[in-house]
Amino acid sequence: MGAPPTEAEAYMGGEADLAVDPPLPSGPSHHSAQASVRPVLEPEHATALPIPSEQRLRLIYTAQLSLLVDHDAADDSLDRLVATTLQFGGYLSIREDRRLVVRVPSAQFHEVFASFEQHGEVSARNVRVQDVSEEYHDLEVRIVSLTVLLARMRGLLERATTLDEILRIESELGRIVTEIDQARGRLRFLGNHAAWSTVRIAITERPAPTTPEVRPEPSPGVTRLPIDWLNQNRLDHLLNLEN
Amino acid sequence: MKPISTVSISALVGLVALVAVGCGPTLDTPGGFARVDGRHDLRIASPEGVALSVNVYRNRRPRGDLTFWSGALHARLRSEYTVVERLPITSDSGVDGVQIRARALRNGRPHQYWTAIFVAGRNVILVEAGGDDAFFAPQEETIEAAMRSVDI
Numbered sequence: 001m002g003a004p005p006t007e008a009e010a011y012m013g014g015e016a017d018l019a020v021d022p023p024l025p026s027g028p029s030h031h032s033a034q035a036s037v038r039p040v041l042e043p044e045h046a047t048a049l050p051i052p053s054e055q056r057l058r059l060i061y062t063a064q065l066s067l068l069v070d071h072d073a074a075d076d077s078l079d080r081l082v083a084t085t086l087q088f089g090g091y092l093s094i095r096e097d098r099r100l101v102v103r104v105p106s107a108q109f110h111e112v113f114a115s116f117e118q119h120g121e122v123s124a125r126n127v128r129v130q131d132v133s134e135e136y137h138d139l140e141v142r143i144v145s146l147t148v149l150l151a152r153m154r155g156l157l158e159r160a161t162t163l164d165e166i167l168r169i170e171s172e173l174g175r176i177v178t179e180i181d182q183a184r185g186r187l188r189f190l191g192n193h194a195a196w197s198t199v200r201i202a203i204t205e206r207p208a209p210t211t212p213e214v215r216p217e218p219s220p221g222v223t224r225l226p227i228d229w230l231n232q233n234r235l236d237h238l239l240n241l242e243n
Numbered sequence: 244m245k246p247i248s249t250v251s252i253s254a255l256v257g258l259v260a261l262v263a264v265g266c267g268p269t270l271d272t273p274g275g276f277a278r279v280d281g282r283h284d285l286r287i288a289s290p291e292g293v294a295l296s297v298n299v300y301r302n303r304r305p306r307g308d309l310t311f312w313s314g315a316l317h318a319r320l321r322s323e324y325t326v327v328e329r330l331p332i333t334s335d336s337g338v339d340g341v342q343i344r345a346r347a348l349r350n351g352r353p354h355q356y357w358t359a360i361f362v363a364g365r366n367v368i369l370v371e372a373g374g375d376d377a378f379f380a381p382q383e384e385t386i387e388a389a390m391r392s393v394d395i
Binding site: 224225227229230231233234235236238239241 | 279322
């Protein structure tokens with residue numbers, strides 16, 4: 001028990017230095033309100049090392065929404081949708097004549113989407129959720145493992161005595177660093193995608209209201225007398241010369 | 244006794260109808276107009292379809308005076324057309340009546356529709372004139388004269 005902790009044990013919370021991981025910008029999480037604590041082993045990776053998140057959900061939302069709006073109201077509706085997006089901290093990605101693509105913070109996805117639905121009559125909606133929590137967690141674990149391995153190989157390199165040993169260890173170090181970089185890149189990609197949700201909105205205008213035929217109305221209180229000849233459409237009858 | 248044939252009945256009905264039309268009120272037929280009598284009324288028309296007719300109805304159930312009938316006609320026309328004017332009119336034979344001038348859209352074209360109503364004894368006499376405004380307006384004086392010419 002008195003032996004010093006291994007490098008892996010140190011990483012997982014032994015005697016290593018501690019650093020506070022900043023809260024992620026988005027994503028529903030069981031721990032979102034808590035700052036995670038992680039040790040630092042490698043100074044050059046210190047700021048990038050994530051702690052493997054336990055139950056943290058990484059969800060990528062992709063939604064499509066079709067809205068029916070009043071005639072000649074498409075532009076106003078699009079303006080309001082963009083304003084709502086900005087209000088929730090999102091941003092406009094594409095704006096076309098009758099189409100919007102916006103990105104909104106995933107943490108507020110449901111709230112934003114419900115707000116979008118208030119801007120017209122919903123004719124179609126489609127929400128897809130991709131859960132990348134497991135892949136994200138696997139990557140975090142892999143980075144931890146590779147980092148521990150990297151430290152060990154560097155230790156071996158310091159103790160290497162022959163040229164052959166040095167060359168083999170440096171070759172292995174290069175492979176490990178490359179793998180770490182790839183994993184970190186993929187982790188960043190997933191993190192960004194999970195942090196922002198994409199909403200595609202299509203606007204359709206209702207047809208112009210038809211003007212009802214204006215016909216003179218009987219004066220208030222006037223009731224037609226039950227006199228057949230008086231109630232005929234007399235002009236039509238008069239001008240129908242085949243009668 | 245010799246049975247009455249179908250041909251004889253038809254001839255009789257025709258004769259009665261002819262007498263009925265012939266005996267009713269008539270209108271002068273202005274130059275350029277011709278008689279195109281309908282099944283139950285006297286009618287004249289121009290080549291462009293401006294038409295005048297006269298009909299006679301029994302003044303009973305309800306039985307009313309000129310004020311009643313002109314008011315009833317006015318109310319009825321107002322429900323379907325745009326009434327422009329309501330004027331007194333006197334037939335050439337000296338019977339007072341009321342003339343109501345209205346406008347209407349027919350097949351998307353503006354039309355004029357004039358009516359004159361007279362009450363004489365047990366009859367209500369209705370004189371009508373109408374046609375596409377393009378053909379009616381140039382002949383307004385002629386039409387007015389023809390309406391007054393009704394022989395009640």
